[in-house]
């Protein structure tokens with residue numbers, strides 16, 4: 001019987017929380033599937049991180065410690081993961097669905113001629129075989145995916161499960177990796193320059209999505225409600241992609257993560273990448289004409305209606321209430 | 324320079340999604356389809372290369388008869404040639420099966436560059452581009468939000484978290500999977516659409532590519548058991564009534580929060 005391999009990820013010198021979430025999934029299905037949990041810690045100068053992970057759910061931790069892994073590069077990490085899969089005799093490989101995870105994981109799967117499932121939020125074992133739950137159509141439907149016997153690589157949505165918190169017996173073991181020349185060369189990280197729009201400080205945010213329909217509707221419909229409430233305006237990604245508003249207005253995994261006292265989402269469906277940016281808000285009002293929109297799952301109050309009926313009327317009522 | 328652009332035709336973003344009788348996919352009859360949003364940015368980027376360097380842009384898609392429409396649209400936007408893999412034997416392929424078919428096309432076409440979307444709006448797997456790169460033996464990068472080119476070297480800004488980007492360099496031949504918002508996608512002009520009718524569109528089968536028996540449902544390593552609307556968890560309190568009643572309730576809530 002093979003093992004379950006947890007591929008950890010290092011961010012700012014630490015093993016990131018998402019890796020502990022993988023450990024939690026792996027530990028949860030290990031005994032049911034008759035497999036051992038093993039992990040890979042890959043980076044430069046990562047020995048002590050590996051020690052710590054071994055006792056926090058990582059099991060047998062394979063340590064690939066090399067300058068070639070100092071920054072994420074697909075060739076180096078692909079080689080390290082492949083070496084770890086061989087060494088661990090892994091038949092389930094878990095990788096977080098982060099920008100480096102989605103870049104390398106399918107490449108690993110193709111190289112192994114293994115099955116692949118992306119962005120799962122739950123993994124189950126039934127009669128010794130694995131099944132995976134994930135969203136499709138940008139969150140509008142759920143799919144259950146079954147794996148045929150054989151190796152399988154799965155990426156897991158960060159935040160989908162609670163991180164592993166127990167302590168376990170574990171050990172570390174150096175992993176030797178033959179590194180190919182890096183054909184994709186890492187150059188630098190660019191952080192976004194600040195532009196004056198800082199949604200993180202706003203108490204109230206009124207965000208519009210693709211459902212707002214046209215660029216002029218933002219100043220005409222969304223901004224007036226934000227102004228009346230004394231808050232700020234935000235947006236979902238398609239609004240920014242279409243050039244209707246600049247990037248600093250974007251809320252979500254590739255925009256700003258906000259936590260206002262009140263978040264109003266108008267014409268936003270509620271894809272996971274948007275939700276991670278706003279679901280920690282204290283109170284959420286969603287306005288969407290589709291009663292099945294996933295945004296209603298995180299909202300406190302939902303209005304199933306046309307935003308162009310509700311938002312202007314609400315703007316007037318707020319102005320009146322303020323006198 | 325030869326550029327291959329892989330694109331998928333997917334249900335329109337505003338299409339009604341009803342689960343079909345098999346319970347494993349949506350009802351496709353009577354809904355509109357469009358080119359996957361991510362792929363439109365990939366095609367645009369290829370057309371921009373062609374605008375400033377003599378290039379051939381070949382668009383490739385796997386799908387049933389309706390896929391012709393998506394390929395004609397791409398030709399109308401300015402692609403030179405289309406390859407359509409239209410074969411029931413491809414049905415039920417998993418991402419690896421799709422990547423194997425595209426790799427067989429890439430072997431025939433031998434492109435300098437492959438552009439494709441980061442993911443599809445229907446399956447959301449984010450899988451095929453790195454797989455295709457591995458199978459064709461070329462380097463790849465994903466989530467490109469900026470791209471420049473000089474003497475066969477591509478400098479790509481790839482999106483990472485929190486609004487930051489990571490700059491990477493790679494040389495042709497290579498594959499780049501693009502993120503939405505990379506560029507401003509052009510529309511097909513009327514003249515382009517007329518011209519597209521005369522552009523070559525080759526239809527191929529799985530066996531034409533030498534893959535008979537190695538792709539499709541029987542060879543898939545993962546398969547959909549069922550799809551369904553997401554389980555309702557701790558959903559919102561839905562407020563109903565006339566616009567005035569709804570607004571009245573919202574005002575009360577906002578006052579309770581101490582924000583009015």
Ligand SMILES: Cc1cc2nc3c(=O)[nH]c(=O)nc-3n(C[C@H](O)[C@H](O)[C@H](O)COP(=O)(O)OP(=O)(O)OC[C@H]3O[C@@H](n4cnc5c(N)ncnc54)[C@H](O)[C@@H]3O)c2cc1C
Pocket residue numbers: 138208209210211212235236237238239250251252253254255256266267268269270271272273274277287288289290293305306307308336441442466
């Ligand atoms: C790597 C990656 C990073 C991403 N990062 C982000 C991110 O940071 N932020 C982000 O938002 N997205 C992000 N996305 C995109 C995300 O997957 C979704 O595509 C996006 O959030 C959808 O935006 P939307 O809800 O505005 O559009 P849609 O999903 O198209 O939803 C529009 C909604 O408007 C409703 N509607 C239409 N008309 C009306 C009306 N008149 N009144 C009321 N409702 C109406 C519709 O019912 C629908 O629910 C990312 C995706 C990827 C792959």
